[in-house]
Amino acid sequence: QVVQLDGTTGGILATIPVGKDPEKMSGDAVSLWVANSGSGTVSRIDEATNSVVATITVGSKPVSLCADITKVYVANQGSSSVSVIDTATNTVVATVATGGVPFSLACDIAVSPARIVPIAETNKTVEFLDPAVNAIVGKMTTSAPVAGVLLDFGQAGILTSDGVLHVYIPPGGPFPLLDWTLEGTVSLADGAGAISNNGEQFGALAWMVSSQTANSVQGIQAYGSPNLMAKSITRFPVGLAPEYAAQSGGGYTYVPNAGDDSITVVYGGASINAAYNFVAKWTLSRGAAPYDIALWSGPPTSAATPTPSPTPAPTATPAAIAHMYVANGSGKNVLEYAAPFSASSAPSVTVNIGTNVWGVAVDSSYVAVEDSTGFIYIFNAPLAANASPVAQFQGPANGANLLFDSNGNLYTGTQGAGVLEYSPPFSNSSTPSKTITGDSSSFSLAMDMISNTLYVGNLGMNQIDVFASPYTGAPTSVTSPGTYSLATQGASLYGADAMSNAIDAYNLPMNGSSTPAYIITATNPHALAFDNSDGTLYVGDQNGSIDAFAQPLGASSTKAFSFTNGIVEPVEIAIDN
Numbered sequence: 001q002v003v004q005l006d007g008t009t010g011g012i013l014a015t016i017p018v019g020k021d022p023e024k025m026s027g028d029a030v031s032l033w034v035a036n037s038g039s040g041t042v043s044r045i046d047e048a049t050n051s052v053v054a055t056i057t058v059g060s061k062p063v064s065l066c067a068d069i070t071k072v073y074v075a076n077q078g079s080s081s082v083s084v085i086d087t088a089t090n091t092v093v094a095t096v097a098t099g100g101v102p103f104s105l106a107c108d109i110a111v112s113p114a115r116i117v118p119i120a121e122t123n124k125t126v127e128f129l130d131p132a133v134n135a136i137v138g139k140m141t142t143s144a145p146v147a148g149v150l151l152d153f154g155q156a157g158i159l160t161s162d163g164v165l166h167v168y169i170p171p172g173g174p175f176p177l178l179d180w181t182l183e184g185t186v187s188l189a190d191g192a193g194a195i196s197n198n199g200e201q202f203g204a205l206a207w208m209v210s211s212q213t214a215n216s217v218q219g220i221q222a223y224g225s226p227n228l229m230a231k232s233i234t235r236f237p238v239g240l241a242p243e244y245a246a247q248s249g250g251g252y253t254y255v256p257n258a259g260d261d262s263i264t265v266v267y268g269g270a271s272i273n274a275a276y277n278f279v280a281k282w283t284l285s286r287g288a289a290p291y292d293i294a295l296w297s298g299p300p301t302s303a304a305t306p307t308p309s310p311t312p313a314p315t316a317t318p319a320a321i322a323h324m325y326v327a328n329g330s331g332k333n334v335l336e337y338a339a340p341f342s343a344s345s346a347p348s349v350t351v352n353i354g355t356n357v358w359g360v361a362v363d364s365s366y367v368a369v370e371d372s373t374g375f376i377y378i379f380n381a382p383l384a385a386n387a388s389p390v391a392q393f394q395g396p397a398n399g400a401n402l403l404f405d406s407n408g409n410l411y412t413g414t415q416g417a418g419v420l421e422y423s424p425p426f427s428n429s430s431t432p433s434k435t436i437t438g439d440s441s442s443f444s445l446a447m448d449m450i451s452n453t454l455y456v457g458n459l460g461m462n463q464i465d466v467f468a469s470p471y472t473g474a475p476t477s478v479t480s481p482g483t484y485s486l487a488t489q490g491a492s493l494y495g496a497d498a499m500s501n502a503i504d505a506y507n508l509p510m511n512g513s514s515t516p517a518y519i520i521t522a523t524n525p526h527a528l529a530f531d532n533s534d535g536t537l538y539v540g541d542q543n544g545s546i547d548a549f550a551q552p553l554g555a556s557s558t559k560a561f562s563f564t565n566g567i568v569e570p571v572e573i574a575i576d577n
Helices: none
Strands: 002-005 012-016 022-027 031-036 041-046 051-057 062-067 071-076 081-086 091-097 102-105 117-121 125-130 135-141 146-152 155-160 164-168 182-187 195-197 205-211 216-223 230-237 252-257 262-267 277-283 323-327 333-338 349-352 357-362 366-371 375-380 391-394 402-404 410-412 419-422 434-436 442-448 453-458 463-467 476-479 486-489 492-497 502-507 518-521 525-531 536-541 545-549 561-563 572-575
Touching (some): 031 062, 031 071, 041 062, 051 091, 062 102, 071 102, 081 102, 091 135, 102 146, 117 146, 117 155, 125 146, 146 195, 146 205, 216 252, 323 357, 323 366, 333 357, 410 442, 442 486, 442 492, 453 486, 486 525, 492 525, 502 525
Parallel strands (some): 022 062, 357 402, 357 572, 525 572
Antiparallel strands (some): 002 012, 031 041, 041 051, 062 071, 081 091, 102 117, 117 125, 125 135, 146 155, 155 164, 164 182, 195 205, 205 216, 216 230, 252 262, 323 333, 323 572, 333 349, 357 366, 366 375, 375 391, 402 410, 419 434, 442 453, 453 463, 463 476, 486 492, 492 502, 525 536, 536 545
């Protein structure tokens, strides 16, 4: 769904149902266009009525789009193509195959109709689509993987994964086709992330880059020729896993924090080098995972100059109580704990399985449990006392960890070659809907829910296999001893290395030569899970405790507290926020 918020209070003004898994939005003068990655559609919302007036089928997994007055261009990650929608007829008038897998594209908001559409792809390539002929007419290869691309008032930027923004400012105004000459670069201390534009301010480009590694947003202004004679970077902390930010003409910046279901509001005024002052943090409903923001009506009008507040504004929607689930190994049960978690936490529900329990996963509907024989039990979430499974079926021959994706599909390791996927609805006769091949001894699983990249820990093989969606190609293998459990948070992957009493933290995206960015010392870690409400990392110590490590995480992190009530042998942990 798309939720419209009051720009001053954060109160919900409208809730608009769209397609499955909306990821990116783009607006023109009268409509808001929404890419629904889970349903392969684009929704057109009339801004005057807050209603969907058209649903257009495009390619597989549309993850980005940009609109001008006459056309909408849609990047289809699942089918390696760009769909071109005619805004007059709400129909796809062209489908353009791309050389790589597209994940982002851009239109210049100052030029309509578009003269060039750059397309960021996963193979270190930016391709150029000519709207006049709806064809790829050129490409640029980058030295590092592309993280994003923008056009803005005749200026262009390519952000690479090494945290370098490459700025192009051609002479004579907006871009002619392929007239891309590098003007200079800007290095970002907090690294790469989602890039969005603020529009032109005082003749300077004004862009924002979110950092999921540092949980910050970096505001960038650069201008002057040659070689960016003046540039300024202002950074400010936000919530967990920030995504595409947006700034109003009045100097307010709104940042969606996908990791803790919130919106951070800051005020920077109208000065290029202004400091950003915290205004409010709006908490959304649990599981909202806000990914993108579009501003329909300009800045808030109730106050010309806000007074920074040291405390968050009232929440827009009360958050539900979170639960932690523990696969208790030789305890032969699964335990449920209710938030807030503390040293005195005790199980609110215990469900006895009867055999060793090696896996647990939770989504908005179900708690899945796997025993050491590979038998899988599906319970309604949250668990209830004396709960009985709503479905149970034989999974792999050997039990392993479990994982739900954002579409409700359930994955299990096999302790052999392959990862099994089961799709809902689940029943006593469920069988795998897909077998993902390419690993050798799958046990632990994690997923980046934004890119849907799947990480598989090969237990005993000192190897993490990285599968790009839709998991049909060969994985990238990374040598790592941290395979007992995997967890992602923001732009990092964490691996439990029980043999070395360590948790290895890797920057994402990973490649074949990735090494830990830092290592956290922990006792016998066998299970990892993040509480997305505050970023706390919970670690299952196989000796019989759950240990909490608070943000910010780093090499010097030590546990904040532990609890042992009910814990026998934590093999996997899942938290439902």
